[in-house]
Amino acid sequence: MKIRLVLIIILSNVFLSLYPQIVNLKPLSERITGYKLDVRLNPDKKTVTGDMQAFWVNRSADTVPDIRLHLYMNAFRSNRTTMYREMGGSPGNDEKDLGWIEINSFSDKNGADLIPRMQYISPDDGNRDDRTVLRVLLPQPAMPGDTVIINVNFETKLPSRIRRTGYSGDFYFVAQWFPKFGVYEPAGMRYASKGGWNCHQFHATSEFYSNHSVYDVRITLPASHVVGSGGMLISEKADGNMKTVTYRAEDIVDFAWTAWPGYAVFNDKWKNVNITLLMPKDRVKQAGRQLSSVKHALEYLDMNVGPYPWPHLTFVDPPNIGAGAGGMEYTTLFTSSSSYFVPPFFHMPEMVTVHEFGHAYFMGMLASNEFEEPWLDEGVNSYWEEKIMDTYYGNNSGLIDHRFLKFSDVSSARVSYVTSPSRQLVSNNEYSWNYPHGTYGMMSYQKTAIWLHTLEGIIGTETMNNVFREYYRRWAFKHPSGRDFINVVNDVVRKEHGQEFGPDMNWFFDQTLYGTGICDYKVSGIVNSKYSKPEGKTDTADAEVRAWSSTDSLYISKAQLERVGEVKLPVDVLIHFDNGDEVLERWDGKERYKDFEYKGYKQIVWVKIDPEYKIKMDVDYVNNSMTTEPSKAPLHRIANKIMTFTQFFLSIMLL
Numbered sequence: 001m002k003i004r005l006v007l008i009i010i011l012s013n014v015f016l017s018l019y020p021q022i023v024n025l026k027p028l029s030e031r032i033t034g035y036k037l038d039v040r041l042n043p044d045k046k047t048v049t050g051d052m053q054a055f056w057v058n059r060s061a062d063t064v065p066d067i068r069l070h071l072y073m074n075a076f077r078s079n080r081t082t083m084y085r086e087m088g089g090s091p092g093n094d095e096k097d098l099g100w101i102e103i104n105s106f107s108d109k110n111g112a113d114l115i116p117r118m119q120y121i122s123p124d125d126g127n128r129d130d131r132t133v134l135r136v137l138l139p140q141p142a143m144p145g146d147t148v149i150i151n152v153n154f155e156t157k158l159p160s161r162i163r164r165t166g167y168s169g170d171f172y173f174v175a176q177w178f179p180k181f182g183v184y185e186p187a188g189m190r191y192a193s194k195g196g197w198n199c200h201q202f203h204a205t206s207e208f209y210s211n212h213s214v215y216d217v218r219i220t221l222p223a224s225h226v227v228g229s230g231g232m233l234i235s236e237k238a239d240g241n242m243k244t245v246t247y248r249a250e251d252i253v254d255f256a257w258t259a260w261p262g263y264a265v266f267n268d269k270w271k272n273v274n275i276t277l278l279m280p281k282d283r284v285k286q287a288g289r290q291l292s293s294v295k296h297a298l299e300y301l302d303m304n305v306g307p308y309p310w311p312h313l314t315f316v317d318p319p320n321i322g323a324g325a326g327g328m329e330y331t332t333l334f335t336s337s338s339s340y341f342v343p344p345f346f347h348m349p350e351m352v353t354v355h356e357f358g359h360a361y362f363m364g365m366l367a368s369n370e371f372e373e374p375w376l377d378e379g380v381n382s383y384w385e386e387k388i389m390d391t392y393y394g395n396n397s398g399l400i401d402h403r404f405l406k407f408s409d410v411s412s413a414r415v416s417y418v419t420s421p422s423r424q425l426v427s428n429n430e431y432s433w434n435y436p437h438g439t440y441g442m443m444s445y446q447k448t449a450i451w452l453h454t455l456e457g458i459i460g461t462e463t464m465n466n467v468f469r470e471y472y473r474r475w476a477f478k479h480p481s482g483r484d485f486i487n488v489v490n491d492v493v494r495k496e497h498g499q500e501f502g503p504d505m506n507w508f509f510d511q512t513l514y515g516t517g518i519c520d521y522k523v524s525g526i527v528n529s530k531y532s533k534p535e536g537k538t539d540t541a542d543a544e545v546r547a548w549s550s551t552d553s554l555y556i557s558k559a560q561l562e563r564v565g566e567v568k569l570p571v572d573v574l575i576h577f578d579n580g581d582e583v584l585e586r587w588d589g590k591e592r593y594k595d596f597e598y599k600g601y602k603q604i605v606w607v608k609i610d611p612e613y614k615i616k617m618d619v620d621y622v623n624n625s626m627t628t629e630p631s632k633a634p635l636h637r638i639a640n641k642i643m644t645f646t647q648f649f650l651s652i653m654l655l
Contacts, residue, residue, distance in 0.1 A: 028251040028309055029212030029477040032057050033181045041174075041221040041259065046096070046167050049155040052178055058142040060186035060195050065141045067148055068121075068199040069134045072176030073101040075202035076159040076166075080129035082122070086204035086433060092161055099159030099166065103134075103179070109149035112139050124201045124433070132202040134179065152179055162324030165256075170225070173318065173325035173335070175256035176202070183211055183369075183479070200371040205440040206432035207363070207370040207377070210253040212477055220244045221259055228278045228314045229257035230333035251309070251477065252331040253367050258316055270295045271302075272311055279317035279338075286338050286349060290317060293350035296392045297357045301384065304465045305361055306472035313360070315353065327352055329359035345402040347393050351409060355385040365476045373482050374432045374440070375513070379448020386410040386449060410453060410616065416446040418619040423447065424516045428482060450616045451512035454519075457614025458508070458570060459493055459501070467492045482513070501570075508569070512617065517566030519617040521589065521609045523626040525560035528603040557604040561587065561594040567617065574611040577602040584611075605629060 039050030058064055075083040076099025079090045091098050106114040117137040122130045142148050156177045159166040165175040182199025198209065215231060223243040231247030249255055264284050266277040268291045277290055294315060302308055316335045318325045326337035334356040338349035358381040362368070368376035389398035389409035398409035417423055422439045427448045429435050435443055456464040471480070471488045490504040501508075511517060531554040559575050573585040579602045587594055587609075598604070606627035610618060618624065 030057075030059060031214055031251070032059055032184075032211045034214040035178070035180075035255070036216045037178060037255075038218040039178075039220070041172065041219065043170065043222055046158045046160070047155055048158065048174060048177055050153070052150075052152045052154065054150050054152070054179070054181065056142075056148045056181050056184070058144055058146045058148070058184070060184060061144050062184075062186060062195040063141045063143055064138075064184065064195075066135055066137050066197075067142075067150070068182040068197040069136070069179045070176075070182060070199060070202070070208075071101045071132055071134050071179055072202045073099050073156050073158075073165070074131040076100065076161075076163075077131065078129065080127075081132070082125055082127045082130040082201050083132075083204050085127070091159060097160045099157055101154055101156045101177075101179070103152060103154055105151075105153040106136070107151045108139065109151075110139075114139075114150070122201060123199065124203070124431070127201075130201055133182075133199050154179060162322055164325060164328045166324065168321040171258075171260045171262075171319060171322040172225075173256070173258045173316075173322055175254070175325075175328070175330060176208075177256075180210065180254075183209055198369065198371075200431075203371075203433035205435065206374065208254065209369040209371050209479075210367070212251045212253055212367065213255075215247070215249040215252070215255040217247045217249070217255060217257075218244060219247075219257065222261075224261045225259040226261065226263035226265060226278065227257060227259045228263070228276065228316055228333065230255050230314065230330050232312050249332065253364060254330045256330040256333055258318075258325070258333075260319065260322070262319060263316075266291065268295070270298045273298060273308060274312045276312070276314040277317070278314070280319040282340055283317060283338060286317070286342060289342075289350060290315070290336060290338070290353055293353040293392075294357050296350075297354045297388055300388045300391065301358065301361055305384070305468045306365075306476065308360070309365070309476075313357070315357065317349075327356060329356045329363055331360055331364035334359065345400060347389065347399050347401065350393065351385065351389055351399060354388050355381060358384050358388075361472075365472070367477065367479050368481065369479065371432055372430070373428060374444040375427045375448040376480070376482055376485065378444045379427065379446075380452065382413060382445045382449040383452040386413055386453070410449075413446045413449045414453075414616050416442055417450045417617075420446075423619070424518060426516060427451065427513050448513075453616040454512070454569065454614070455489075455505075455508060457612075457616065459497065459505075463493060463496050466496065486513075511567045511569075515567070518619050519567035519569060519615060520563075520565035520619050520623075521571055521615075522562045522564050522620070522623040523559070523607045523609060524562040524593075525558075526604050526607060526626055526628050527556075527558040527560065528628070529556050529558075530554070531556055531599070554599070554601055555603050557598045557600075557602070559596040559604055559607045561596070561607075561609065563589060563592050563594075564623075565619070569615055569617070571610045571615055572612065574608045575604055576606045576608075578605050603628075 034055050036053045039048050041048050056067060075081050076091050084091060108114060114136050119135045120131040121133050121135045123133060162168060165173055182197045185195060185198050187195045217231060220242055223238050223241050227245050229247050230252055231249035234246040234248050236243060236245045262280055263278040264281045266287045268275040275294060277287060279287060298308055310332050312332060314333050317338050318335055326335050328335050336349060336353040336356060342349055362377040362381045370377050386409040394401050396408050397406040399412055400407040420442050422437060425439055425443050427443050432440060467489050470492050471485060474488060475484060486509050493501060493505055568590045570588050573587055575583045581602060585596050609624040
C-alpha cells in the first residue's frame, strides 16, 4: 500500500510538472477558433483524408448569418485559379501534379447537412475558377456569444510542385491543408466601419491572417517517416507498417506538419523552450550553426521585444527535393534553408533561420493581417532579423565575414531599396497582391526595414526597443493594425522625449510608410574665404573686427548643404577643421539649402552628413561627404563607388 501511494505521489508530481506545458493554465489568446483533426496520409495517392470538428465563437455584438472558410489547397487546382493567374504559371501536366481539397460531408452540431448551403466565392477578384474561399449559410444566424460547431469530412490532395506545401517522392510538407475559418472583424476593429468576415483568396504574393486557435491533431502515416509539427507530441503508437502520432498546440495561428524518412533529429534547449531541428542526414554538420542561430534569435527578441510564450519550437531544414517548402513560418514550426556545404563565413542559413523564427512574434503572437498590411510582419521582422544577424555575427559582417570581404545584413536590405527603380512606392499598399511590377517584396520587406532603422536612428535604440516592448505588451495575441503600431510609437516617444520631435511622429510615417518621396542629403560645397580687412570709412568698433583687421589669417568658412530628395528628416552634420577641431551640428533637414558658417582662424577640411549612418533611407551615401584635400577625395569617392557596386552585386546574388 505504501509503495502504491509513493508511486501515485511520484506520478502526480510528474504530471503536475508537465501539465502547464501540455495545456496552458491561462490561455494566451481569446481562442475564438479551435480544431480537432483526425487524418490519414495515403502515400500512394498523395492525399490527406479525415475528419475535422471545429468551432468559431461569435465574440462580436453582431448577428452573423454565415461562416467563411479558407480552402487554400484549391489554389493548386488548375491554371485558372487566382494564384496561378497572378503567377502566370501552371500547376502541372496531369492529375498527380495538382492540389485540391474536396468536402465530402459538412454538418453542424445538430447534424444538419450544410452542403446545400455551401457557396464558393471570390471576394477579391470575382474569379469563378477560384475556390479558395467557402461561404456557408448557417441554419440560424450566430447571435453574440454563440459558438458555431462544424463537422467536416474532407480529402486534401497535395501538389507535386511544392510551393510552401506539397510532396516530392516520399517527402511531405503539409500546410494550408484543412478548411480553416477566416477572421470575423467586429465593427471598429482595424478599419472596418461595420462588422464582417475578413477572408481573402489565396494570392501569389500574399500570406495569411488567422485567429489564434487550439489544435488537437491525430495523424496516421507510414511508420518509417519522421514527423515534425507545430504542436507538442502527446503520443506515438505503431501499428505494423503504420503509426499514429497525436499533437496538441495552443494559441497558434496555423498548424502545419512534415514527414520524411530521411530526417535526422536534433534536440536542444533554451531556457524553458525545447527545440527540435529536423534536417537531412547529409547536412548534420550544419546542425550546430542552425541551433545556435535560433537561440540567438530567442535571446535577442526575448530581451528587446517580449518573452517567447510557448514551451517548444520545431524547425526544419528541408532536403533538396523539398526545397520549395523552405523559408516559411507557421508560428511554432518554421522552415529554414541550407545545403550540404556552406562556408563558415557565409551566414545565409543562419539568416533564414533567424528570419523565419522571428515570424513567431510578428505573424504568430501579434498576428497582424498580412493580406492587407504585409509590412507589419515581413518588414518589421526583417528589421529585427538584420539587428540580430549584425549583433551576433558582426556589425559589418552579419551576412559575410571573410577577411577579404565583409557584408552586413542591413546593408543587403539597404542596397535592395536604394537601387530599386520602384523605391518611391508606399510601403503600405491597400492589398498585398496589388503591388505593381513585382515590387511586393522590396516594399514589404526592404523598404519597411530601412525606414524602421531610420526611425531608430532618429529616436535612439533604447527608445526603439521600448516601442516594441510596449507594442508587444499592448497587442500580443490581438491582431494590431498599422495605426495601432503608430499610436504606440507616438506614446513612447512622447513619454521619453517630450516635444523634441513634435507633438507626435506622424510626420515621419506620412513620409516613409505612406509617402512616395526619397531621402537624399548632399554636401554641395565647402568655402573657406579670407576675412577682408575693413577699408574706407567705417564706424565698426567691434573688438573682434578690430582684431581681424590686424591680420590676413582669419577666415569665414561655410559648409554648404542641400536636400536633394523630398523626404525631410533631422540629420547630424560633422564638420572637421584644419586644426583638428570638430563640430557636430544638428539640421532639421527641412530647408532645400542650408549653410553652416564659422568665423575664425581655422578652415573647414571636410564635412560629413549623418556621420554615424543613422538615416538608412538616404539613397546616396557618396554625396554625404566632401573634403578639401584633393589627394584623398578621389580615392574616397572611388572606394564608395566600389562598395556600392559590390553591395549591389551581392544583393542580386543573395536576395
